[in-house]
Amino acid sequence: MLDISNLVYRIGGRVLLDGASLSVADGQKVGLVGRNGAGKSTLFGLILGEHEPDGGELALRPGARVGHVAQEMPDSQDSLLDWVLAQDTERAALLHTTERAADPQDLADALERLDAIDAHSAPARAAIILAGLGFTAETQARPVASLSGGWRMRVVLAGALAARPDLLLLDEPTNHLDLEATLWLQGFLRDFQGTAIVISHDRDLLNAVAQRIVHLDRGKLIAYGGNYDRFEQVRREKQELAAKFEAKRDDQRKHLQSFVDRFRYKASKARQAQSRIKMLERLGPPVAVIEDRAVRFDFPDPDELAPPLIGIDGGAAGYKKGEPVLTGLDLRLDMDDRIALLGANGNGKSTLARILAGRLDLMAGTQFRTPKLRVGYFAQHQTEELDAGRTPYDHMRELMPNVLESKVRAQLGRFAFGQERADVKVEDLSGGEKARLLFALMSRDAPHLMILDEPTNHLDIDAREALVAALNSYAGAVILISHDSHLVSLTADRLWLVAEGTVRPYDGDLDDYRKLLLDGASTMRKQAREANAARKDERRAAAAERTRNAPLRKRAQEAERLLEDLHKRRAALEARLADPTLYAGPAAAVADLQKSKAGIDQALAAAEADWLAASEALERETAGG
Numbered sequence: 001m002l003d004i005s006n007l008v009y010r011i012g013g014r015v016l017l018d019g020a021s022l023s024v025a026d027g028q029k030v031g032l033v034g035r036n037g038a039g040k041s042t043l044f045g046l047i048l049g050e051h052e053p054d055g056g057e058l059a060l061r062p063g064a065r066v067g068h069v070a071q072e073m074p075d076s077q078d079s080l081l082d083w084v085l086a087q088d089t090e091r092a093a094l095l096h097t098t099e100r101a102a103d104p105q106d107l108a109d110a111l112e113r114l115d116a117i118d119a120h121s122a123p124a125r126a127a128i129i130l131a132g133l134g135f136t137a138e139t140q141a142r143p144v145a146s147l148s149g150g151w152r153m154r155v156v157l158a159g160a161l162a163a164r165p166d167l168l169l170l171d172e173p174t175n176h177l178d179l180e181a182t183l184w185l186q187g188f189l190r191d192f193q194g195t196a197i198v199i200s201h202d203r204d205l206l207n208a209v210a211q212r213i214v215h216l217d218r219g220k221l222i223a224y225g226g227n228y229d230r231f232e233q234v235r236r237e238k239q240e241l242a243a244k245f246e247a248k249r250d251d252q253r254k255h256l257q258s259f260v261d262r263f264r265y266k267a268s269k270a271r272q273a274q275s276r277i278k279m280l281e282r283l284g285p286p287v288a289v290i291e292d293r294a295v296r297f298d299f300p301d302p303d304e305l306a307p308p309l310i311g312i313d314g315g316a317a318g319y320k321k322g323e324p325v326l327t328g329l330d331l332r333l334d335m336d337d338r339i340a341l342l343g344a345n346g347n348g349k350s351t352l353a354r355i356l357a358g359r360l361d362l363m364a365g366t367q368f369r370t371p372k373l374r375v376g377y378f379a380q381h382q383t384e385e386l387d388a389g390r391t392p393y394d395h396m397r398e399l400m401p402n403v404l405e406s407k408v409r410a411q412l413g414r415f416a417f418g419q420e421r422a423d424v425k426v427e428d429l430s431g432g433e434k435a436r437l438l439f440a441l442m443s444r445d446a447p448h449l450m451i452l453d454e455p456t457n458h459l460d461i462d463a464r465e466a467l468v469a470a471l472n473s474y475a476g477a478v479i480l481i482s483h484d485s486h487l488v489s490l491t492a493d494r495l496w497l498v499a500e501g502t503v504r505p506y507d508g509d510l511d512d513y514r515k516l517l518l519d520g521a522s523t524m525r526k527q528a529r530e531a532n533a534a535r536k537d538e539r540r541a542a543a544a545e546r547t548r549n550a551p552l553r554k555r556a557q558e559a560e561r562l563l564e565d566l567h568k569r570r571a572a573l574e575a576r577l578a579d580p581t582l583y584a585g586p587a588a589a590v591a592d593l594q595k596s597k598a599g600i601d602q603a604l605a606a607a608e609a610d611w612l613a614a615s616e617a618l619e620r621e622t623a624g625g
Contacts, residue, residue, distance in 0.1 A: 310333040315331070553618060
């Protein structure tokens with residue numbers, strides 16, 4: 001499917017790809033990993049032809065259709081379902097042909113190809129994909145332009161999946177998804193029949209889908225068989241072996257150098273010393289075994305507060321004067337609670353988070369909050385509120401105005417901001433660094449409760465592991481909303497399900513919840529298949545009718561084209577006859593033009609009669625069918 005050989009690409013004087021090579025076979029599922037900024041997205045741009053390489057070769061299988069998630073958000077008035085269906089350009093073109101084709105053979109060819117690509121089931125497939133990504137049947141009928149940005153990105157993802165390309169390129173596909181949609185996507189990609197390359201920091205997704213992991217490291221593409229856990233194990237073993245090998249070589253260098261230092265100037269040992277100098281030269285200089293720097297986070301521990309931190313009885317909450325989003329809230333939160341919120345986006349998870357954070361009042365019921373409670377609230381959209389022209393130190397200093405500089409920098413250092421990165425403008429920070437800055441800012445006063453809404457977006461896998469370790473070491477309460485099931489399973493002790501307008505404890509674990517979602521998806525697919533079977537018969541009957549009526553349609557179209565031509569010719573003659581200068585010339589010329597017009601009028605009458613007869617016959621046949 002894809003062959004990359006000695007690929008070189010430079011940007012701004014920096015070499016991102018340096019002799020990179022890779023071969024991907026048809027049907028393979030590949031996970032592409034590497035640190036942020038390593039060049040993974042750039043490699044996708046090269047595959048898509050958006051960039052030109054500086055050297056090497058990149059070849060796709062001839063005729064292969066490549067699908068990807070475009071970054072431009074659609075602003076269409078088409079319904080979600082129609083927009084997604086239109087992304088399969090081959091199907092759209094064939095359907096256009098069946099509606100317009102006058103030649104029976106063209107129509108037959110188009111119908112045959114539509115049957116070959118299983119086009120009749122496309123609406124049902126698109127509806128299933130949209131449902132899996134969180135869109136109800138009602139929402140699927142809404143215009144794309146009516147959705148928010150995050151939901152539109154889901155529509156774009158649905159379009160890429162529904163088009164069924166030969167090669168599917170996905171760059172962090174779960175960043176705009178909730179846990180429910182992420183679990184559905186895992187199953188979809190596992191069953192996908194084409195070739196897929198997925199850039200992701202979601203290790204559960206990579207473990208569920210990837211058959212190979214390709215690590216982009218220092219400009220090279222290094223392939224490993226198996227999923228992400230296997231990659232991590234093999235890579236760790238290779239690093240350990242390399243370290244041991246280099247340690248042995250270093251001992252050998254030291255031994256040889258010691259002999260040379262002792263005997264190189266003694267005549268009796270000069271020959272032996274010279275031979276050891278040559279051996280040292282062959283060994284070469286020491287080679288550092290480069291390992292990725294470990295990222296560490298450290299949330300400050302709060303002082304102890306008596307339970308409960310928060311208690312809600314008979315609570316209801318919503319916005320302004322509208323209907324409540326959540327009702328029947330009977331909840332208690334203690335300092336040792338680690339709770340993950342389950343439920344699809346739009347069910348009220350963020351509403352509950354705002355209640356617990358003290359940012360939204362109850363519309364009904366009672367709420368107790370311990371007086372000295374401090375809450376840290378993390379939401380990904382907060383990165384947009386950072387001042388691009390200021391540094392992390394500036395932001396932290398503003399929130400800690402009466403604290404020594406060393407303590408301000410110590411708080412930043414808890415989240416891997418050393419002296420250098422703490423003084424870089426926010427506009428020059430990566431997405432992961434901005435997320436880490438938000439962690440540092442929201443935990444500056446050692447909160448008793450941390451509410452984390454999708455904290456792993458833009459964090460690479462190492463940073464996600466650091467977040468897991470930091471949360472497990474933190475002494476306060478945690479409310480977690482995340483699509484990262486790995487993070488949820490390793491940090492949450494309890495699950496609350498936000499659904500059907502309320503919040504209740506979920507008795508099972510994450511595996512039980514995953515099974516519940518997959519069972520629901522299986523039922524939905526079964527219903528869609530049954531509906532498809534009926535629609536397939538209808539489409540076949542419609543196709544047979546179109547084939548039967550093709551001669552009449554062709555006759556009507558030819559008569560219509562003749563009418564258009566005759567009308568144009570008559571208009572031209574009338575324009576000439578209306579010219580006063582014509583009558584200053586020979587009378588015969590006028591007579592000829594009038595005779596020609598009379599002939600065209602007769603032809604028009606005949607053509608109109610023929611078109612009317614063909615149209616009526618086509619209408620009768622269509623109505624009869």
